Amino acid sequence: MSTTKTALGRFFSERYYDQAAQTAYYLMLSIFPFLLFVLSLLNFLPINLDSLLLFIEPYAPGNTYTFIENNVLRILEGNQSGVLSISLISAFWLASMAVQSLARSFAAAYEKETTLPFWRTLLHDLGVTAIFMIMIPVSLFVPIVEKGLLWFVAQAGELETWSLWITLWPILKWITGSLFLFLFFLFFYSILPKKRLALRTIVPGALFTTLSWQFISWFYGQVVGYVSYTQIYGQLAGIIILMIWLYLSAAVLLIGGLINATSYQTRKENIRLE
Incomplete structure (x- = not known):
């Protein structure tokens, strides 16, 4: 608890909230090119557009999901070939800007000056971006894993009543999604900082991010459901909601x-004092 309290104190005292705004801006710019890039991969995967949108829906609060869905469908109804041909380059470059922003923030968090040449730092960040651009489409197989789990439990015949199954399935589904998120964030925090880190030092942050991100997405979705942003911002409501969520x-x-x-x-301090 003291570690979390110290981290929250640093977040405000060292103005990391400014870095969060910068990262959110780059994510905002990259989200649609990236989604189009993922959609271009669907022809090679046993996944359709509806499965992709259903995968996004639980995490995108309120009108954000509708905003993303409408814009993606509108673009796909237009000239796909021209858009999809540049989506990969646009998504890669813009997403790399978000990764570079986070990398600079983590370097400051670890109080470590970057001694690598600029080109090596850039290659590292671009490599990290490429890895995550591969990992995120792979996450689309999570619903397939969930369906496999559903089939396995149904075949096992251990659940005697459907009422019990209806109660247990959302829990199993949440555990499956949470486990994937935890592994994703664990890898994220191990590879992005340019230093070797023991597993025990990155588990707390990965666990915190996994639980907090899901809670904030759910809570923000509830708030958006009660507050009519459309009356306040008009047609910009979807963009505002998406930006705040990012x-x-x-x-x-x-x-x-x-x-x-x-x-x-x-x-590190405890080891030094021993």
Whole structure:
């Protein structure tokens, strides 16, 4: 708890909320090119557009999902070949800007000056971006895993009543999704900082981010459901809601990184005192 409190203190005192805004801006620019890139891969995967949108829906609060769905469908109804041909380049470059922003923030969190040449730092960040651009489409197989789990349990015949199954299935589905998110964030926090980190120092941040991001997405979705942003912002409501959600997501990512940095520094200090 003290580690989390220290990380939250650093988030505000060292103005990491500014870095969260910068990261959210780059994510905002890259989200649609990236979605179009993923859609271009669907021809090679046993997944359709509806499965992709259903995968996004639980995490995108309120009108954000509708905004994303409408714009993606509108673009796909137009000239696909021209758009999809540049979506990969646009998504890669813009997403790399978000990764570079996070990498600079983590370097500051670990109080580590970057000694690598600019080109090596850039190649590292571009490589990290490429890895995540591959990993995220792979996550689309999570619904397939869930369907496999559903089939396995049904075949096992251990659930005697459908009422019990209806109660247990959302829990199993949440556990499956949470496990994937935890592994994703664990890898994220291990590869992005340019230093070797022990597993024990990155587990707290990955666990915090996994639980907090899901809670914030759910809570923000509830708030958006009660507040009519359309009456306030008109046609810009979808963009505003999406931007706030991306900002909150970036803030959670940074706080998770600060928790890991605090855990790392505490462990390093304890070793020095021994």
